[in-house]
Amino acid sequence: MDEAQIRKIAKLARLEVAEEDLPRLAGDLRRILGYVERLQQADLSELPSPGAPPETGAKREDEVRPSFTPEEATANAPAAEDGAFLVPRVIG
Amino acid sequence: MRAPLPAPTLAELSTALEEGRHSAAGLKQAALDRIAALDGELNAVIRTTPERAAAAAAASDARRERGERLGPLDGVPVLVKGLIGMAGVETDGASKILAGYRPPYDATAVARLEAAGAVIVGQTNLDELGMGSATVFSAHGACANPWDPERTPGGSSGGSAAAVAAGYAPLALGTDTGGSIRQPAALCGVAGLKPSYGRVSRRGLFAFASSLDQIGPMAPRVADLVPLFRSIAGGDPLDATCRELPVPEAADCAPSELAGLTIGLPAAARGEGVDSEVIARLDAAVAFFEGTGARVREVELPHAELGVACYYVLAPAEASSNLSRYDGVRFGRRAQGVTSLGELYARSRSEGFGPEVQRRILLGTFVLSSGYYEAYYGTAQRVRGLIARDFEAAFAQVDLILTPTSPTPAWRRDEKQDDPLAMYLADVFTIPASLAGLPALSLPAGFTAAGLPVGLQLVAPAFQEARLLSVGSAFEDAHDFAGLAPVGEEA
Numbered sequence: 329m330d331e332a333q334i335r336k337i338a339k340l341a342r343l344e345v346a347e348e349d350l351p352r353l354a355g356d357l358r359r360i361l362g363y364v365e366r367l368q369q370a371d372l373s374e375l376p377s378p379g380a381p382p383e384t385g386a387k388r389e390d391e392v393r394p395s396f397t398p399e400e401a402t403a404n405a406p407a408a409e410d411g412a413f414l415v416p417r418v419i420g
Numbered sequence: 421m422r423a424p425l426p427a428p429t430l431a432e433l434s435t436a437l438e439e440g441r442h443s444a445a446g447l448k449q450a451a452l453d454r455i456a457a458l459d460g461e462l463n464a465v466i467r468t469t470p471e472r473a474a475a476a477a478a479a480s481d482a483r484r485e486r487g488e489r490l491g492p493l494d495g496v497p498v499l500v501k502g503l504i505g506m507a508g509v510e511t512d513g514a515s516k517i518l519a520g521y522r523p524p525y526d527a528t529a530v531a532r533l534e535a536a537g538a539v540i541v542g543q544t545n546l547d548e549l550g551m552g553s554a555t556v557f558s559a560h561g562a563c564a565n566p567w568d569p570e571r572t573p574g575g576s577s578g579g580s581a582a583a584v585a586a587g588y589a590p591l592a593l594g595t596d597t598g599g600s601i602r603q604p605a606a607l608c609g610v611a612g613l614k615p616s617y618g619r620v621s622r623r624g625l626f627a628f629a630s631s632l633d634q635i636g637p638m639a640p641r642v643a644d645l646v647p648l649f650r651s652i653a654g655g656d657p658l659d660a661t662c663r664e665l666p667v668p669e670a671a672d673c674a675p676s677e678l679a680g681l682t683i684g685l686p687a688a689a690r691g692e693g694v695d696s697e698v699i700a701r702l703d704a705a706v707a708f709f710e711g712t713g714a715r716v717r718e719v720e721l722p723h724a725e726l727g728v729a730c731y732y733v734l735a736p737a738e739a740s741s742n743l744s745r746y747d748g749v750r751f752g753r754r755a756q757g758v759t760s761l762g763e764l765y766a767r768s769r770s771e772g773f774g775p776e777v778q779r780r781i782l783l784g785t786f787v788l789s790s791g792y793y794e795a796y797y798g799t800a801q802r803v804r805g806l807i808a809r810d811f812e813a814a815f816a817q818v819d820l821i822l823t824p825t826s827p828t829p830a831w832r833r834d835e836k837q838d839d840p841l842a843m844y845l846a847d848v849f850t851i852p853a854s855l856a857g858l859p860a861l862s863l864p865a866g867f868t869a870a871g872l873p874v875g876l877q878l879v880a881p882a883f884q885e886a887r888l889l890s891v892g893s894a895f896e897d898a899h900d901f902a903g904l905a906p907v908g909e910e911a
Contacts, residue, residue, distance in 0.1 A: 334782065341740060341785040342747075342762075343778055344770040356779060357786065359841050364729045364796065372802045388657060400524050406754030413749055418761045 329358045430492065430590050430644040437484065437495045444480035444495030444539055448473045451497040451541045451589045458908045462564045464573070464582035466502045468542035469509055473497070476539040483537070492647040494537030499583050499592040502543035503550050503576075504635060505624040506530050513626045514558040515548045517746050517753045517772025527624020528659065529593060529635045529652040536651040541589055544579030548774045550597055550628040551739070552576050553846045555604070556837055557776040564833070565608060566905035567872055571830040574604030574846075580638050581608035587904040591639050591648050595625060597632045598731050599825075599850025602862035605638055606825035606875025609864050609905065611892065612638040613645050614850075616882045617857035618663040621656035629738035630661075632731075632854050641902045642863050642892035646673040649885065668886035675897050676890040678712040684719030684818030693845070695828040697868040702824055705865055705876055708898065709822075719814045719821060723806040727851040730807065732844055733787050733800035734855075739777075740784030746772065779840060808856040811879070820891060821879040823849045825862040829872035853879045861888040864901040873901075 331350040334357070338345040345353060398411025407414035428436075436442040452468055459465050480495035500506065503513045505523035512518040526534075533540065547557040555563035555578025565573040566586040573582040577594030581604035584592050594601040596614035605612030613636045620635045627633060637648035647670070655664030685706065690699050706716050748754040748768025755767030773781070787796035814821060826846060836842045853860040858879055865876040880888045896902060 329786075333786075337782050337785045337789065340789060341781050342744075342765040342769055343773075343781060344766045345778075345782075353779065353782065356840055357783060360732060360783060360844070361786075361796075363841055363844075364733055364800075367726055367729050367733070367796075367799045367803050370723060370726060370799070370803050370806060372799070372806075375802050375805050396524055402750075403524065404521050404751035406748065406752070415749055416758060416761055416764055 329354055329361055428590070429641060430496065430639065430647065433496055433590055434492045438489065440484075444477035444484070445474070447495065447497050448477040448539050448541060454908070455542060455588050458586055458588070461569055462566055462582050462586060462907070463561050464545055464563050464579040464586065465499065465588065466512075466514065466543045466545050466560050466579070467510065469506070469540055472506070472509065473539050473541045476534060480537050480539065490537035491651075493533070493651055496538055496591065497541045497589040498533060498538045498648070499542050499544050499580060499589045500530060500533075500540055501546055501577050501580050501592070501594050503546055503595055503626050504529060504593060505626065506540070506543070509543075511543065512559065513549045514546045514560055515772065515774065515777070516559045517769070519559070519753060521751055523624065525624060528621035528656045530624065532652050533593070538591070538651070544577070544583050544592060546579055547576035548777050549626060549743070550576045550595055550600055550633070551776050551780055553599070553603060553843050554833070554836065555579060556833065557774050559774065562833060565830045566907045567609060568830065570832055571872070572607065572833050574607035574826065574830065576600040576604075577612075577638065578604045578608075581605050581610055581612065584608075584610050584638055584640055585905045586907045590644060591637065593635055593648070593652070594638045595633060595635050596854065597629050598735060598854045599847040601636045601638060602850045602860060602875070602877055603826050603847060605862040606877075607830040607873065609867075609873025609875070609901070609903070610638055610640050611642040611645055611864060611902075612636065612862045613649055613885065613888065614854070614860050615649065615653065615885055616859040618661055619665075619859070619883065619885065620652050621659040621662045623656055623658045627742040629735040630742060631738060632735060640904060642861065642889060642896045646670055646889055649889070665883060672886040673889035673893070675894040678709060678714045678891065678894055681709070681714040681820070681891065682818045683709055683714055683716045684814055684821045685716055686719055686721045686724065686821065686823060688721075688725065689823040693827050693848075694824060698824045698827060698829065698874055701865045701874040702822070702876060705822065705895070708895070716822070717818065719818055721807075721810045721814060721852065723803060723810050724852040726803050727807060727855060728844055728848050730800045730803045730855060731847070731851045732783070733796050734804065736780040736784030737788050737797050738784070740781045740788065743773075743777070743781055776840070804855045807852055811852070811856045811858060815881045819880075820887065823877050823879070825849060825875040825877040829868050829874055849877055858882055859885045859888055861892050863892045863895060866899070866901050
């Protein structure tokens with residue numbers, strides 16, 4: 329785990345990491361991942377790969393039900409207009 | 421050390437309400453007054469909810485005047501961790517990214533509490549979005565332990581633990597992903613239950629790690645957890661991971677005969693890194709159980725020592741996925757002056773998330789990334805299976821498992837803050853039950869020589885919360901450990 333790797337992960341995670349924070353973060357993650365290495369000690373030979381989580385059987389009819397109005401759905405938006413979310417222009 | 425104050429039990433409060441010696445409005449006001457008087461020092465409460473509390477209290481008092489009563493919670497003040505959504509009430513998870521966010525609906529747990537007549541008086545402080553073990557990573561500032569304000573209350577539900585320990589309200593809800601109810605309960609000398617995964621609906625709980633998160637009750641006494649647990653438990657058509665199982669009857673949670681019970685003790689409970697005074701309280705509990713005719717025997721959990729490593733792959737992985745919803749578009753904080761959508765995402769998230777949350781997002785993104793997924797995430801998932809299997813084998817031989825809740829009593833607030841790994845290891849005893857989805861209870865078990873509370877943890881097979889609560893209540897009835905911290909005018 330080096331600083332170049334932190335930059336790459338930060339990009340994937342959509343986070344901006346300041347240059348001055350890179351050494352500390354790389355150090356933290358190195359120590360945590362170093363600790364996590366002990367998982368390799370486990371004998372996984374007789375354990376099947378993890379499957380899907382158990383089904384609770386919770387299902388419901390596929391039918392239209394009341395939901396939020398556009399106004400309610402956009403009430404917490406940082407920018408909204410006429411029940412739609414406003415975002416910066418992405419197409420030039 | 422100052423002696424703990426007796427706290428009115430929930431039963432005493434309920435009786436006083438029933439007999440008209442208290443009104444719900446009066447209890448609500450007393451709770452708000454106590455918070456106003458004491459929280460400048462503790463910072464256990466993010467915000468009070470006086471309007472909503474007044475309406476709930478008035479409705480409760482009107483019911484009582486008509487001779488109606490919804491149950492033991494009717495008219496009783498309750499605090500709710502600030503990670504559990506309340507419709508129309510700002511709920512920010514102690515994160516700048518959610519400043520001003522008002523959920524459009526109530527969490528199921530909140531709706532059920534209010535349906536049982538409880539009066540929600542405020543939201544408690546926490547580590548941002550539930551990520552931490554000391555209630556120090558909060559946009560609202562750190563929380564103090566009412567037994568010693570220089571020390572941490574634990575976390576992430578430190579606000580709920582500190583608030584009930586300080587007598588703000590007799591009950592609080594917390595949430596637990598890897599120990600966030602149990603560890604602060606232990607450090608603050610109160611009781612806290614992490615229900616089995618799937619026992620309590622997660623609808624309306626801000627997600628941290630979806631395969632681990634559970635809402636649960638906290639109170640000064642184990643017995644007081646029972647009505648709060650029963651009110652929030654049970655299936656929910658709006659949470660597919662919540663199981664449609666009968667909720668345990670109150671009678672099944674009442675103190676029970678301990679003779680004939682078999683309690684398992686893993687070797688690690690007295691192992692390296694466990695404080696000698698914590699071991700002393702554990703030994704005293706073992707002697708008590710043996711004295712009542714219960715059998716205490718060693719039990720093997722060979723993979724539990726991998727719990728912390730397993731958890732710190734899986735929980736950040738799930739968090740990195742869950743927290744991708746915070747994009748600055750639909751709700752929450754949006755960075756200003758950006759020129760592209762990519763910049764909008766990255767700047768909003770970097771400005772809004774605190775350092776620990778960002779650390780975990782990066783960790784989770786890494787263990788899920790191409791080339792590392794199988795080595796980290798895949799392996800951790802399989803180890804999780806081994807840990808669950810260890811518990812299954814252990815519960816074929818014992819009824820309950822006993823460990824310390826935390827290896828140490830509350831530490832000083834300036835310790836561990838810059839050492840994430842040291843902070844993560846504080847959850848070494850609570851994490852295994854979380855990974856296995858099992859119910860676990862932390863109960864007050866006495867004090868250190870310096871007067872700091874010590875908690876012990878009992879773990880039961882899945883959906884056997886009644887067994888935990890009845891054994892925990894029997895332990896409690898035989899001791900004098902429950903009480904409020906000496907804070908405020910009485911100190």
